[in-house]
Amino acid sequence: MTNTLFIDGKEVEFTNEPNILEVIRKAGMNVPTFCYRPDLTQFGACRMCVVEIEGRGIQTSCTMPPEPGLKIHLNTEKTRRIRKTVLELLLANHDRECTTCEKSGHCELQKYSEEYGIRDIKFPTKQKSEFLPLDTTNPSIVRDPNKCILCGACVRACAEFHGADHAILGFANRGSKTVVQPMAGRNFINTDCILCGQCQAVCPTGALTVVSDVDNVWKEINNPQKKVVAQIAPSIRVALGELFGLEPGENSIGKITAALRRIGFDLVFDTNFAADLTIMEEGTEFIERLKSGKNLPIFTSCCPAWIKYVEQSRPEYIKNLSTCKSPQSMMSPVLKTLLPKYFDGYTKENTVIVSIMPCTAKKFENKRQELSTKGIPDTNYVLTTKELGRMINEAGINFKNLKEEAEDSPFGDYTGAATIFGASGGVAEAAARTAYELVTGKELTDVNLKPMRGVDKSSRSKEMELDLDGTKVKVRIVSTIVEAEKALKEIDEGKADFQMLEVMACPGGCVNGGGQPYSFNDTTIKQKRAAGLYKEDAELKFRKSHENPDIKKLYAEFLENPGSHKSHELLHTHYEDRFKGSYRDLK
Amino acid sequence: MSTQSPSKVDFAKVDEIIQSCGAKKSNVIAILQKVQATFRYLPEDALTYIGTKIEGLSPATVYGIATFYNQFSLNPKGKYEIKVCDGTACHVRGSMPLLNALKAKLNLKDGKFTTDDMLFSVDIVSCLGACGLSPVIVVNGKVHPKMTTDALNTVIDVLLQKERGE
Numbered sequence: 001m002t003n004t005l006f007i008d009g010k011e012v013e014f015t016n017e018p019n020i021l022e023v024i025r026k027a028g029m030n031v032p033t034f035c036y037r038p039d040l041t042q043f044g045a046c047r048m049c050v051v052e053i054e055g056r057g058i059q060t061s062c063t064m065p066p067e068p069g070l071k072i073h074l075n076t077e078k079t080r081r082i083r084k085t086v087l088e089l090l091l092a093n094h095d096r097e098c099t100t101c102e103k104s105g106h107c108e109l110q111k112y113s114e115e116y117g118i119r120d121i122k123f124p125t126k127q128k129s130e131f132l133p134l135d136t137t138n139p140s141i142v143r144d145p146n147k148c149i150l151c152g153a154c155v156r157a158c159a160e161f162h163g164a165d166h167a168i169l170g171f172a173n174r175g176s177k178t179v180v181q182p183m184a185g186r187n188f189i190n191t192d193c194i195l196c197g198q199c200q201a202v203c204p205t206g207a208l209t210v211v212s213d214v215d216n217v218w219k220e221i222n223n224p225q226k227k228v229v230a231q232i233a234p235s236i237r238v239a240l241g242e243l244f245g246l247e248p249g250e251n252s253i254g255k256i257t258a259a260l261r262r263i264g265f266d267l268v269f270d271t272n273f274a275a276d277l278t279i280m281e282e283g284t285e286f287i288e289r290l291k292s293g294k295n296l297p298i299f300t301s302c303c304p305a306w307i308k309y310v311e312q313s314r315p316e317y318i319k320n321l322s323t324c325k326s327p328q329s330m331m332s333p334v335l336k337t338l339l340p341k342y343f344d345g346y347t348k349e350n351t352v353i354v355s356i357m358p359c360t361a362k363k364f365e366n367k368r369q370e371l372s373t374k375g376i377p378d379t380n381y382v383l384t385t386k387e388l389g390r391m392i393n394e395a396g397i398n399f400k401n402l403k404e405e406a407e408d409s410p411f412g413d414y415t416g417a418a419t420i421f422g423a424s425g426g427v428a429e430a431a432a433r434t435a436y437e438l439v440t441g442k443e444l445t446d447v448n449l450k451p452m453r454g455v456d457k458s459s460r461s462k463e464m465e466l467d468l469d470g471t472k473v474k475v476r477i478v479s480t481i482v483e484a485e486k487a488l489k490e491i492d493e494g495k496a497d498f499q500m501l502e503v504m505a506c507p508g509g510c511v512n513g514g515g516q517p518y519s520f521n522d523t524t525i526k527q528k529r530a531a532g533l534y535k536e537d538a539e540l541k542f543r544k545s546h547e548n549p550d551i552k553k554l555y556a557e558f559l560e561n562p563g564s565h566k567s568h569e570l571l572h573t574h575y576e577d578r579f580k581g582s583y584r585d586l587k
Numbered sequence: 588m589s590t591q592s593p594s595k596v597d598f599a600k601v602d603e604i605i606q607s608c609g610a611k612k613s614n615v616i617a618i619l620q621k622v623q624a625t626f627r628y629l630p631e632d633a634l635t636y637i638g639t640k641i642e643g644l645s646p647a648t649v650y651g652i653a654t655f656y657n658q659f660s661l662n663p664k665g666k667y668e669i670k671v672c673d674g675t676a677c678h679v680r681g682s683m684p685l686l687n688a689l690k691a692k693l694n695l696k697d698g699k700f701t702t703d704d705m706l707f708s709v710d711i712v713s714c715l716g717a718c719g720l721s722p723v724i725v726v727n728g729k730v731h732p733k734m735t736t737d738a739l740n741t742v743i744d745v746l747l748q749k750e751r752g753e
Contacts, residue, residue: 159645170647172654183638183646184631191647583646584639586598586632 003068008075018042020061020072021049031074032083032112034204035151036062038523039457039507040160046151047086048112052076084116092123094205095131095146102142103206106518109149132179137187139367140195140211140360140514148180148207153520154199155180161198161480161507166313168193180207183583192312192583194481196305196505197360197514210360210515213381214391220352220380221264227345228352229267230260231331232407234275235358235422235510236385238532242517243389244399248525249532254404256356256388261405263395267343268407271355272414274331275421275430277554278302279545281571282324283434284562286500290473295319297476297491297501300427302326304365305505309481312578314488320501323572327421328355328362329371330571332378335411337570338558342410348373354381356388358422358513361505370573384515413550416447416537423530424479424509425452425462428502432466432475433544440469447543452477455508455530456523461486463498474498480507596632600625605640612643615652619659627664629653665701665708667746670725674714677722685722686711688736692743706750707743 004011005023012027021036034046044063051061054071058078073079090109098104126146135143152171159167168182168191182191200208220226237253246252257268286298301307301322310317324330332353339346355362359382365371366379383391392399406412417433420426429452436444451464452475462477476498478484484503490496506513511529519525542548559567579585604621608614615637622633634653638646653659671689673682686709690696693707701708717723720732724739731742 159648163645164643164648165639165645167645167647170645170651172647172651174655181647183635183650583635586596586636586639 003066005066005068005070005072007072014066017066020051020059020064020066020070023066024051024061024072024074029074031061032108032115033062034108034149035153037153037156037202037520039520040153040156040202043152043156046149048083050079050082052079058082080116083112084118087113087116087118088121088123090149091118092121092125094126094149095144096125101147101206102209102212103147103203107206108204135187136211137189138193138195138211139363141188141193141197141200142209142211143181143188144207144209145179145181146207147205149205150178150180151204152180153202153204154208157198157202161482161505162194162196163482163485165485166192166481169199194305194308194505195361195364196481198506200360201512201514201516201518202520204520210384210386211363212387212390213363213383214387214394217354217381217383217391220354225350226352227266227339227350228264228354229269229335229339230265230354230356231269231271231274231328231335231379232256232260232356233271233328233358233422233510234419234426234533235513235516235529236356236388237419237536238422238511238529239358239516240385240389241399242519242525243386244392246400247528248519249528249530249535251532251536252399254406255399255402257407258402258405259388259392259395259397259399260356262397262402263391265354267339269331269335269411270407270414270418271327271331272418272421273411273548273550274327274334275418276415276545276548276551277330277334277571278324278327278421278427279417279430279434280551280555280562281330281567282322283431283438283545285322285324286431286435287439288563290471290499297496297499298322300431300500300502302421302427303361303504304359305361306481306484306503307575308361308364308578309484309505311575312582313584315577315579317488317491318575318577321575323574325371325571325573326362326365327418328357328379328382329365329573331355331411333373333570334554336373336378338411338554352380353378354383355379356383356385358385358510358516359506360384360514362515368576370576385513385517386515389517410550410553413548414540415545415548416540416543417545418548419536419540420533422510422533423453424455424459424504424507425477425502426509426533428452428464428475428477428500430545431500432464434546435473436466436468437544437546439471442469444544448538453530453534455479455511455526457507460507473500475500475502477502479504479509481505596626596630596636598633598636601633601636602640605637610641612641615641615644615649616656619649619653623659627666627668628660628662631661663701663705665706666750667707667726668710669707670710670712670715672713672715672717672721672723672725673711674718674721676714676718680721682722685724685734685736685739689724689739689743692740706746 002013014023017023031049033049035043042063044060049061052073132145155169158169221228237251238249241252260268299321336348362382366377366382417430429449460479461483466473508526512526608617634649635646638649671686722734724731
């Protein structure tokens, strides 16, 4: 049913919007907010979105549901005064070293302070001597309590994605002493944090940011002794462009390749190649487990946050994880081993591999001992989408006007099955396309397995049954640990009827990863990014991993066949029981 | 990962308390109160333990609850908990000189509120609702009305003698 209300005298229609703020935005207007995030529960903490409603006085538009006939005024003297006071109070308590802040230019507090012309703060301001120490102890996320405005977005993200039972961040103390922190003010590294970075993705200020590896990568690029090689994850191509004015979902892989070459990368490859490789190995592993009936359901192993979760909180299920490395960690040893065969001047030692990832937890993954050789990570550095954006700006590259370039060969070819890895359900769909043909020997005529798709809030748990020549196989696809935990509980209770479980820790999968450009005000962005991936999938010549000619060549010339001894050496890994030292390790 | 030394908390006791109250999110305050009554404070490991045992609560959330309410203490309390009332009536009738005398008597310096031998801890509370008897102190639930410095010293001395077995 459609009703109407009035915003600043203009009649506006509304249907099932959860609050007035959404109605305002739908009508093409806006009010500022720090704490409202459409994917999270409403909180009403920051009081920036206040509006004046005739007969109702001042209300926070993010918590009030729309009603027919309401007469709402957005910018009255009163609402503006309230917002200015809120800003001044926040700024009085804030570390205002904006120029050296990681979030400078993307900070909501900075933006609104500028929009509201805050030039003078009439309250006593916090002195440097009162500042609290930063948490810089983990490879992924920096926490700077002096920049926190207590909006609670990170606390909700952690509780609603990672789970209320596992929330790492919480409020502590009371009144003016309130802080947002992990248990007892510990550093992230001393908690059960899985480093998914969703807290950081919803933070309006510089309180939670990504650890930057930009300077390390520049150093390698400027070192003439080193050959710096890039690999680009599937979901980067549909998101990076947003930082340079392209539409979300617009595939800019050609421009990204060109930009990386301008920056000084010697070779540019696509992690998609390794995604195809993952499917070959994981598909084979899945079929073997189906035959033997052992360690089912198989869990996908692409998501490093999920892996860390299983290792520390559910070590009893480590045996269910696929032993396949993630695409990032397959790509690097393949490149380091084989580049010297194809390119002059490359050795294992002088090759530096930089992966471009949508993910903060990948910065933890690459430093794993089992994914390193002689103490040096196989993937030397991990850059998030945001960090690459910064490097492109730093290099003075006009991204939008770059001419598209092709990636290097022979590890540049990829199929549509690989490119959809970036969306929740993509890994399972890709695996199903290959497994079907390998098991049945028949051609899969319609490769679009639609029930496996969808990245919005209502699609965080999906299921599809496949018919492999009489053998029924059920695949469960979940994103967020909350949904994964529900699936694990089903296995606990012996109720699980699925044989494969695909898990992505971030809601919607990598398109919405912690390292992606900020998109916290618009829930449709991750859908557009995913649509971009499925569009590329539909346009590619090959859409099944086992049809990738470069993959066929790699097996023919080097790896022999999926699951071979060589494959195991290069492409498979083992996991660590991290229960020791975790929250539940007491007594 | 943290490398913790073995915890001094008896988790069997915490388990007992959780069972007696019911392992539900809504019972967390009661659980914390009982844990505090048992251990005389809320050990960090006990908070973590409660956070991992009750559905819908994480250690960080339990810690948040424990630090929100004034009734909970994260530092070990003495065997004798002395509450000095500093409500308006007690304040104007000399609660602060009493507090200073108490600190001097117990040798509590530099913001310390518990004696090294873990016998006494001192808390300042707002109003105890006994304004007619001001100034008031409460020792382990026992109200001592119309206190003076001398009376206070006597109260402490009696307790000390009891502890020494005299």
